Amino acid sequence: xxxxGEFAEFLPAYxxxxxxxxxxxxKDLLAVEEAVRKxxxxxxxxxxxxxxxxxxxxxxxxxxxxxxxxxxxxxxxSLRLADQAGGRLPESSVEPLVEGLRAIEVRVRQLGAxxxxxxxxANLLERLEALGPQVLDAAPKRARPVMLDAEAAFASRLAxxxxxxxEGGLSGGQRALRxxxxxxxxxxxxxxxxxTVRERVAKLADIVKVLPLSGAAAGGASLAFALLLITRAxxxxxxxxxxxxxxxxxxxxxxxxxxxxxxxxxxxSAVLPASAVPPGAAGLEEELDEPEVRRGGGLLRVxxxxxxxxxxxxxxxVVNRSRLTRAxxxxxxxxAPTRELTxxxxxxxxxxxxxxxxxxxxxxxxxxxxxxxxxxxxxxxRRATGKAVRLELDVGDxxxxxxxxxxxxxxLVHLVRNAVDHxxxxxxxxxxxxxxxxxxxxxxCHARASGQLELTLRDDGRGVDAKxxxxxxxxxxxxxxxxxxxxxxxxxxxxxQEATRTSGRGMGMDIVRRIVVEQLGGELRMETRKGAxxxxxxxxxxTVTLMDAIVFECAGRRYxxxxxxxxxxxxxxxxxxxxxxxxxxxxxxxxxxxxxxxLARLLDGAASADGDAGRGTKxxxxxxxxxxxxxxxxxxxxxxxIVLRPLEDPLVRVPGVAGxxxxxxxxxxxxxxxxxxxxxxxxxxxxxxxxxxxxVS
Amino acid sequence: MNVLHxxxxxxxxxxxxxxxxxxxxxxxxxxTPVPGAPAHVAGLVQVRGRVIPVVDARMxxxxxxxxxxxxxxxVVGQLGERTVGLLVDxxxxxxxxxxxxxxxxxxxxxxxxxxxxxxxxxxxQRLVMLIDFPRVVGEETADVDGQR
Numbered sequence: 097x098x099x100x101g102e103f104a105e106f107l108p109a110y111x112x113x114x115x116x117x118x119x120x121x122x123k124d125l126l127a128v129e130e131a132v133r134k135x136x137x138x139x140x141x142x143x144x145x146x147x148x149x150x151x152x153x154x155x156x157x158x159x160x161x162x163x164x165x166x167x168x169x170x171x172x173x174s175l176r177l178a179d180q181a182g183g184r185l186p187e188s189s190v191e192p193l194v195e196g197l198r199a200i201e202v203r204v205r206q207l208g209a210x211x212x213x214x215x216x217x218a219n220l221l222e223r224l225e226a227l228g229p230q231v232l233d234a235a236p237k238r239a240r241p242v243m244l245d246a247e248a249a250f251a252s253r254l255a256x257x258x259x260x261x262x263e264g265g266l267s268g269g270q271r272a273l274r275x276x277x278x279x280x281x282x283x284x285x286x287x288x289x290x291x292t293v294r295e296r297v298a299k300l301a302d303i304v305k306v307l308p309l310s311g312a313a314a315g316g317a318s319l320a321f322a323l324l325l326i327t328r329a330x331x332x333x334x335x336x337x338x339x340x341x342x343x344x345x346x347x348x349x350x351x352x353x354x355x356x357x358x359x360x361x362x363x364x365s366a367v368l369p370a371s372a373v374p375p376g377a378a379g380l381e382e383e384l385d386e387p388e389v390r391r392g393g394g395l396l397r398v399x400x401x402x403x404x405x406x407x408x409x410x411x412x413x414v415v416n417r418s419r420l421t422r423a424x425x426x427x428x429x430x431x432a433p434t435r436e437l438t439x440x441x442x443x444x445x446x447x448x449x450x451x452x453x454x455x456x457x458x459x460x461x462x463x464x465x466x467x468x469x470x471x472x473x474x475x476x477x478r479r480a481t482g483k484a485v486r487l488e489l490d491v492g493d494x495x496x497x498x499x500x501x502x503x504x505x506x507x508l509v510h511l512v513r514n515a516v517d518h519x520x521x522x523x524x525x526x527x528x529x530x531x532x533x534x535x536x537x538x539x540x541c542h543a544r545a546s547g548q549l550e551l552t553l554r555d556d557g558r559g560v561d562a563k564x565x566x567x568x569x570x571x572x573x574x575x576x577x578x579x580x581x582x583x584x585x586x587x588x589x590x591x592x593q594e595a596t597r598t599s600g601r602g603m604g605m606d607i608v609r610r611i612v613v614e615q616l617g618g619e620l621r622m623e624t625r626k627g628a629x630x631x632x633x634x635x636x637x638x639t640v641t642l643m644d645a646i647v648f649e650c651a652g653r654r655y656x657x658x659x660x661x662x663x664x665x666x667x668x669x670x671x672x673x674x675x676x677x678x679x680x681x682x683x684x685x686x687x688x689x690x691x692x693x694x695l696a697r698l699l700d701g702a703a704s705a706d707g708d709a710g711r712g713t714k715x716x717x718x719x720x721x722x723x724x725x726x727x728x729x730x731x732x733x734x735x736x737x738i739v740l741r742p743l744e745d746p747l748v749r750v751p752g753v754a755g756x757x758x759x760x761x762x763x764x765x766x767x768x769x770x771x772x773x774x775x776x777x778x779x780x781x782x783x784x785x786x787x788x789x790x791x792v793s
Numbered sequence: 794m795n796v797l798h799x800x801x802x803x804x805x806x807x808x809x810x811x812x813x814x815x816x817x818x819x820x821x822x823x824x825t826p827v828p829g830a831p832a833h834v835a836g837l838v839q840v841r842g843r844v845i846p847v848v849d850a851r852m853x854x855x856x857x858x859x860x861x862x863x864x865x866x867x868v869v870g871q872l873g874e875r876t877v878g879l880l881v882d883x884x885x886x887x888x889x890x891x892x893x894x895x896x897x898x899x900x901x902x903x904x905x906x907x908x909x910x911x912x913x914x915x916x917x918q919r920l921v922m923l924i925d926f927p928r929v930v931g932e933e934t935a936d937v938d939g940q941r
Contacts, residue, residue, distance in 0.1 A: 750829035
């Protein structure tokens with residue numbers, strides 16, 4: 097039992113973090129309780145609750161608060177089962193969970209007040225331990241197998257986790273639906289576009305996935321977005337949220353197992369008296385001391401989403417400024433006295449740049465702060481493994497975008513854990529090998545030019561045994577350190593037969609690589625020498641911009657475009673090609689003619705002789721200077737979240753290209769800003785003889 | 794003092810630049826073209842997690858276009874804050890050049906090379922052109938006027 101003395105320096109950070117976790121856990125538990133009373137599943141709250149307790153357990157283990165660890169452990173165990181059972185808990189489980197959370201909070205408050213956490217009540221632990229089997233009994237999986245309607249749900253485009261989420265929702269008594277939203281200019285005028293629709297629907301349902309569709313959609317339009325949902329909301333409410341017909345709702349449940357959804361009640365829950373459930377929130381306040389008011393010393397915690405929002409407004413401002421610049425240029429050209437206007441505009445530009453960097457700085461966190469958990473982790477590992485370890489952190493005052501830091505930390509935790517658990521030898525072994533009995537794990541970082549942060553994690557352990565790794569991976573012995581790293585990063589690779597308490601079975605290098613390379617667009621390298629140690633070097637960008645993008649193919653290349661900028665996806669059916677328009681087409685969209693531009697020709701830059709080449713079968717409708725324009729592409733490949741990397745070098749900073757992204761093939765894929773691209777090319781043709789000529793490239 | 798240089802070949806001629814300016818060398822597997830970029834920019838490549846522009850040395854020097862081969866290399870150079878690649882036919886050698894063997898280029902070379910060659914070094918029987926990397930890379934920005 098402790099929480100005092102040797103951990104004193106870590107305590108404030110621990111308390112702050114646990115406070116947040118407890119607050120969110122309580123909120124989720126209340127949501128779970130409400131769902132349980134109605135006999136419904138609440139997969140999201142159950143999962144969040146599980147995660148909160150999992151983290152709480154880990155943190156508490158680091159500062160050695162045994163009572164909280166045991167309480168959180170049994171709660172976590174039952175919630176894991178509930179999560180696997182589609183988010184369904186028996187009613188009888190709520191009371192012990194509420195008590196468990198309260199018991200944790202009491203002990204955390206004790207620590208905060210400088211006292212020692214009292215032992216966990218044995219009978220509460222027993223009841224929490226007994227929750228697991230109850231959850232299993234209540235699990236509806238056996239009671240109600242569900243099937244998705246493969247066609248309606250686009251089974252081929254669903255990730256396994258998304259499918260699971262939909263099926264989980266179904267088996268949990270909710271409805272899995274597909275809601276087709278058909279954008280139109282009238283709806284856009286009323287503020288209904290795919291983004292606002294997302295927001296509105298999110299209030300009524302869990303959105304599992306949004307798919308852009310082309311081809312015949314309801315209401316005669318040729319484009320729609322299909323939103324795959326889990327919900328309890330009525331069809332009417334959902335339709336209302338997307339502006340009514342031609343939107344349609346249909347069930348994703350395969351007809352074979354169709355049956356009234358709401359009637360299904362978990363078998364375990366009927367047995368228990370309803371009075372066993374206390375009135376939630378009121379009970380939680382008892383026994384708790386008044387929460388101590390912590391002064392942040394001039395620091396403020398802000399939700400990241402608010403910063404993102406500020407960034408979005410800024411982006412709108414920047415767009416508006418360039419319109420203003422153009423308008424002023426036009427005035428100047430027309431001979432108007434614009435000297436003062438121009439001066440103001442220039443100052444405005446500087447101010448916008450300053451504002452942008454100020455907002456970006458808001459998102460930066462100190463690397464040192466991000467890593468403050470590592471000493472705790474190493475403490476815990478020292479105890480668990482019996483190894484003598486010293487952790488040296490040399491991180492200076494480098495800073496990192498919050499979004500990057502959040503993703504990076506788990507990778508570093510994995511690497512530190514591996515270093516202690518796998519790489520460092522036991523003190524006796526080390527002495528026999530002529531090394532100091534205490535192993536050294538050293539983490540350094542420094543910011544490099546070109547917006548990258550380099551982190552180096554070095555241990556002085558036994559080095560990676562290439563032969564053992566090859567054997568475990570059932571592969572030939574790698575001939576280079578890069579090949580060895582590739583082997584290490586194979587999913588599920590372990591050089592040990594038994595799972596260890598600290599690292600589990602796998603080494604998690606696949607996760608490290610996925611985080612560093614795929615999620616952050618960084619780089620992972622390794623150096624290792626037998627008997628001397630291993631060094632991992634991680635290079636990650638200081639900031640990342642994540643966005644939802646539509647990926648498509650045009651003239652044999654893939655491109656991405658921000659979902660928010662695309663108003664509609666259409667099939668290019670009959671195109672009118674006015675004589676003399678040199679490739680410009682017109683498509684009809686709800687009674688209005690929309691210019692159709694071949695993106696392939698636009699990108700190619702040169703007027704190609706074969707006017708029909710790359711004409712495209714699909715088109716994305718984007719507003720260009722306020723007017724809808726259809727950009728013809730060859731093939732739509734889907735929607736996904738991408739990491740946008742802006743192109744900084746003047747050689748490639750071109751209008752219409754927002755940046756590049758890696759879709760997983762290691763080649764940069766351009767992220768286009770179609771409106772700006774079309775406008776830039778149109779500007780080039782200012783002196784073209786006819787208006788239609790401006791689409792020719 | 795002898796200065797370490799990276800040597801590479803473009804259309805049979807040997808060129809060099811200080812190794813201190815070279816971050817690394819990568820084999821070339823194709824670049825993603827950027828519409829509207831200057832003509833001598835082959836496109837974008839991803840080098841160790843970073844996206845950098847690649848300048849095609851042949852295009853830049855006004856030479857006939859080459860076909861990328863297994864020998865093709867991207868010499869990744871550092872130019873202050875900028876990191877830019879230079880696509881060359883091959884790059885195999887790193888040499889210490891004796892400053893005493895480095896001479897200003899003959900007038901004819903200066904004229905033909907558009908200022909891209911700032912000196913000529915004699916290595917045994919071979920002549921090696923020292924390139925002016927910043928000038929080769931150039932700072933030409935987006936080609937908005939359509940003159941590609």
